[in-house]
Amino acid sequence: MEGVHVAGLRFAALLQSGPPWLEPAWVALSSAADPRHLFTAAFPLCWWLGPAPGAALLWGALVAEWLNVVLKWLLFGERPFWWVHESGMAAREPLGLRQFPVTCETGPGSPSGHCMVTGAALWPLVSALSSLVSARSGSPVLRIIPFAAYILLMVAVGLSRVFVLAHFPHQVVAGILAGAVLGWGLQGRTPGSPRAFACAALVLPLSALILRWVLRAAGLDIDWSLRLAAQWCSSAAWLRRDSRPLASLWRDAGSALGLALAAASPAPRLGPWQRLAGAAAAVAAVQGLHRLREPQDATLWYGSSALRYAAGPWIVASLLPRLLAALGRVGGAPHRE
Template identity: 65%
Template sequence: MDALHTAGIRFAEALQSGPPWLEKFWISVTSLADPKSIFTVCFPLAYFLDRKVGVSVLWIGLVSEWLNVVLKWFLFGERPFWWVHESGLATKELVMLRQFPVSCETGPGSPSGHCMITGAALWPLVTALTALASRHSRSLVVNLTPFGAYTLLQLAVGLSRVFVLAHFPHQVVGGILAGAALGWGLQARTPATCTSGFFMATALALLLSSLALHSLVIAAGIDIDWSIRLATKWCSDPSWLRLDTRPFASICRDTGSALGLGLAAGFPLHRGEPLDPRQRVAGAVLALVAIQGLHRLLQPTDATLWYGTSFLKYAAGPWLVASLLPWLVLSLRPPTGLPPRRVGVPTVSRLVLHPPSWLCP
């Protein structure tokens, strides 16, 4: 394993010795492909492209991220920015490596979450775009463009993770393969139900199983937080250490998002009417602004309060996107051919009798 890690360090050195302008490119790619973007950018955009695709993106994203955390807990993957020191390689040989603000991830390194979660969650979106292209063109190039872009994106994300010393190449490859397999396998298994019970139960199950696994590993005498200790020890700048890179930050994101889907199912504010193209664009813009504004609210510095606030933000996001904003768009600009809707809070009968169409296909 040391030989594999050493080869990865040399590969990272080669990437960092490239043209200076590439540095900003790699850092931008790794920042944009952060798993948080699936919940705050990709889901809102996909939802207003197609409701079922949007829910599938969010569902696969939260399931794959939870699985990624579990795999990291049990695979004990090193990260380059601390391994190069802990292994003694930096004292034995000349190693020309630099850290960046995005380098100091605090969770274990295997497999790459950026590659695995992004690859899995984008799979239904890429499949939908491929189907759309095939309906409008017989050109093989056009039909293969979505999957070609997906492949290039995964390659760029993987290289960016090696460049910033967050992952070794074999961890990136494992993340890419796992992400594609999960996306393909889970796409047809996105749950469709008329009640919120399933999503609520999923949120509870994800949270309790994570706490149980964490407790069992600790009871077995294993230091499950070893990666946080090493990241704190070897990060060049303490301000680069972020709570949102810890495993339990991902658990809060996943359980909150599952609860948010349950809230959207249990408290819908519209009948699931189709949106015209202008309404879709307006809804997507409003969703991005609302979600970004929500997540830019200041977080408390206390770790427990930080986790709680993060959970609430990710629970609110799906309800905003799947319930409040579509109702608002329809209220402000009713679809052509339908009588004007009364602007106001829907009655209880609407909430109960008319759940969103994506929950009752």
């Protein structure tokens, strides 16, 4: 693998030597493609455009992220920002590589979570949009446009991750392919019952934690990447707790539980203007929820994170629709003398 890693770092150096005006775009795209935003921004907006696509997006995101964590624990993938130093390449072949605030991911590197989770979550939406375009236009050429946009987006996300030294090129290719295959496999298979979502909230993190225990019992150092990230990150402030594999597991468990709570209390039917207002309110509410002050203790932080991600889908798909329906009835009630 050393030859693959060396070639990947040289490719990253080539990207970083490009036009300076591209740097902010690469960094912004890498940040925007963080899987967290699928849970806190894309899902609230998408659900109000259509509950079924919204639920499919969140379900695809949480299943893909769980599988991504499992694969990372099994594959022990290096990350460029620490491998260039650990391998001695930084001393042998100075490339002038730079780190950025989005560089210092703390989990293993293979496959890319940004590519895999985003690709899996967006696939059902792209497929549905393609079918809609085909049904309305009848043109096979127009039908491929959503998939072409999907491919371009995923390639751009992959390049951005290589640019910021978060991944090697082969890791983003693996992430893109895994995400597309998983998204295709999950298409049309989103559970509809609260029990199914509740079971997922229990089974997904429990199975991953059992795997973690088995690997540690076998003598493997499952936290090796945390130490390397802390050692070679240019700034300690760039090391985010929510980039750890355990944070992803609690995010997935909380989101599945939130879907269970939402499915247990179906939303009322709303008009177009109510849905438009609901979309804006949903994004604002979930973003505000995740900007609340977080506890410093690690155990409390993980518990708080799970609760926030559980509250998000319930607020978006149950609480806000009921509030808007109630406001609509009050606003439409006739005045009495």
